[in-house]
Amino acid sequence: MLKRRYWLIGGAIVILAGVWLVREPIASIGSLENTVTQRGRLTTQLIRVIDEESRLVRESIFLNDPLVGTLSAPIISLTSSRSVSNSPSENSLPAKNHRTSNAALTQFMVQPEQSLVLTLGLDYILALPASDRTSAGEANRTNQTSTTKQWRTINIESGDSLSEIFKELGLEPGLAISLAKRKGGKILNNLRLGPHLQVLTHKGYMISLRYQPDALSILSINRVGSSYRINTIRREFDTRQAHISGQITSSLYQSGIENEIDRELLYKLATIFQWQIDFNRDLRPGDKYSLIYEEQWLDGEKYSSGPILAAEFVVRKKSYRAIMHVGPTGATTYFTPDGESLQGLFLRSPVRITRITSRFTKRRYHPVLKKWRAHKGVDYGGNTGDPVMATADGRVSFAGNKNHYGKVIILQHGEEFSTLYAHLSRFGKAIRAGSTVTQGQIIGYMGATGLATGPHLHYEFRVNGVHKDPLTVKLPRSFAIDRSLRSAFLESAKLWSRRLDQIETN
Structure with missing residues (x-):
């Protein structure tokens, strides 16, 4: 009887416990109300994060950064091959050394790792323990701080090569060699001195490169996926x-x-x-x-x-x-306005704007020989190294040392005319007996070799072997404008002549 009572009491307790458990969840899991509250709070926070990330993606979807440094060039728009890119700022940091300067750029606000977390959705985030979620957020912020883009303006110096510059920037030198071998990139083999190179790097990789070989062209290299695209931008004055x-x-x-x-x-x-x-x-x-x-x-x-x-x-x-x-x-x-050529077969002078120190004369007191004698040419004063030009097309009949002339060049212009250039300090490139020259070509440089008191050029003009005064001899003229073009030229010349008249009047 006693045992029966125990069984009845025990059964009642089990029934009551079962009823209670049906009405309430297991205590170790926590109440349904607490779970809903937690999910609601986390959902609200996540929505805010997603909204902020979306804004940052929209703002950083393109790179639209003007050139940093002294490059005179238009803004180049670079579209990243990634779904999310970044817009660099223009704030400059102090240069690290004498040749490289940095520009701090806005961080990658959405990294590929972050995108992966977002695609896993709310269930994945809620499934993480609280401690894991905190550490993941801290790691992500640390990653954002360390993964910045940096433009570097390179001051190219004598002897520099692109591979050496890449090595200094922590980039792979082999990439520089590869780019310089590609069509459109060969100009990188001979870099122009000065601050004409910019490189954008990220995590030890080159994202973009800009090089300005001259005022009117810019070489732009941009990373597209796993390769690089080379473009040349042409400008106009x-x-x-x-x-x-x-x-x-x-x-x-x-x-x-x-x-x-x-x-x-x-x-x-x-x-x-x-x-x-x-x-x-x-x-x-x-x-x-x-x-x-x-x-x-x-x-x-x-x-x-x-x-x-x-x-x-x-x-x-x-x-x-x-x-x-x-x-x-x-x-x-x-x-001329009448269509006659201004170009003569001979230049009147073999040197640019200078001074005449001695003229053509049959009787002149020689400052070195100390006696009177004929001076069969014109002396032009100047400085040692001043260029001397051929006054007409011709052939070099002599180039070497000749008595009191010192270093001298004699040119033959057809059968009738010849010219002489004396007291030179040195000859021009490839000037030797038998070589041909063109009018205005530099054939030598002024000096004081031979009988000379100082640097000057002695110039002689001969007609059929007879010395003539270079300043007064009548020089042969060249052609007039072609007959087929003459009518149109004369009409154009009238307009230009009127404009010259207006300048003179004003």
């Missing part, structure tokens, strides 16, 4: 017309300085009229000049001047005008 006029005070060179004319433009002006005007002898104070020319501009700054489109010199009240003509082959020639 902004060409503008300008004009200027001046008056001779002491020399063309001095007047050019006073009027702030580019030396290059001044040289071109003298070259155009070199067959009509001897700039060492003919110019006088009060003589005038005017010119219309082109200027090349790049990024708001003047890059160069020329060509000269039309020009005029008024020397002792005599006008000399030149109009540029571009022929069918693209060759540039200058003619």
Whole structure:
């Protein structure tokens, strides 16, 4: 009887316990209310994270960074092959050394590892223990801080090679060699000195490279997947017309300085009229000049001047005008407004703007020999090393040392004419007996060899072996404009002449 009571009591306890367990979850799992609350809180936090990540992805989907450093170039848009890319900032960091500078760039806000976590979804995150979720977040932040992109501007020095530069940047030198062998990348074998190279790196890999071999071209190399794409960007000058006029005070060179004319433009002006005007002898104070020319501009700054489109010199009240003509082959020639060529078969002077120290005469006191004798040429003063030009096309009949002439070159121009250039310090490249030269070619350099008191050029002009005064001898002229082009040129010349008249009037 007693045993039966125990069994009844025990059975009642089991029944009550079963009823209670049916109404409540197992205690070790926790209440349903707590689980729902936890899931709701974590879901809210995750939604915020996803929204923030989406914003960052939209903002960093393209790289639109202007060139860092001194490269004068347009903005280059680079589209990453990855689904998520980054936009670098323009904040510069101090240079690490004398040749490399860094630019801090915005971090990769969404790494491939982060994208993987998001695709696994809410169940994966909730399944992680709380301690694991915390450590994963800290590791991710650490990864973001250490995986930054960095633009480096390289100051290329003499002897540098791309492979050596890559090695300094912690990149694989073999990649540099491979890029320089590819079509379009061979220009990287001979780097231009200066800050003309930029490299974008990330985690020890090269993402992009920019190299500016000259003002009008930029080589762009971008990583696309596991390979690199090479492109060359071509730029163009902004060409503008300008004009200027001046008056001779002491020399063309001095007047050019006073009027702030580019030396290059001044040289071109003298070259155009070199067959009509001897700039060492003919110019006088009060003589005038005017010119219309082109200027090349790049990024708001003047890059160069020329060509000269039309020009005029008024020397002792005599006008000399030149109009540029571009022929069918693209060759540039200058003619008078009447279509006659300005180009003579001989240059009047073998040197650029300089001074005459001794003229052609039958009787001159020699400063070294101390006696009177004929001076059968013209002496041009200058500095040792000043270039000396051939006054016409010809053949070298002699190049070597010759008595009081010192180092001398004699040119033969056909059967009738010959010229001599003496007291040279050295000869030009490939100048030797039998070689041919062209008008304006540098054949030697001024010096003081032979009987000379100082550096100068002694120049002689001979007609059928007879010495003539180089300053006054009548020089043969070349061709006029082609008959088929003459009519169109004359109409164009009238317009340019009117513009020159307006400059002179103003």
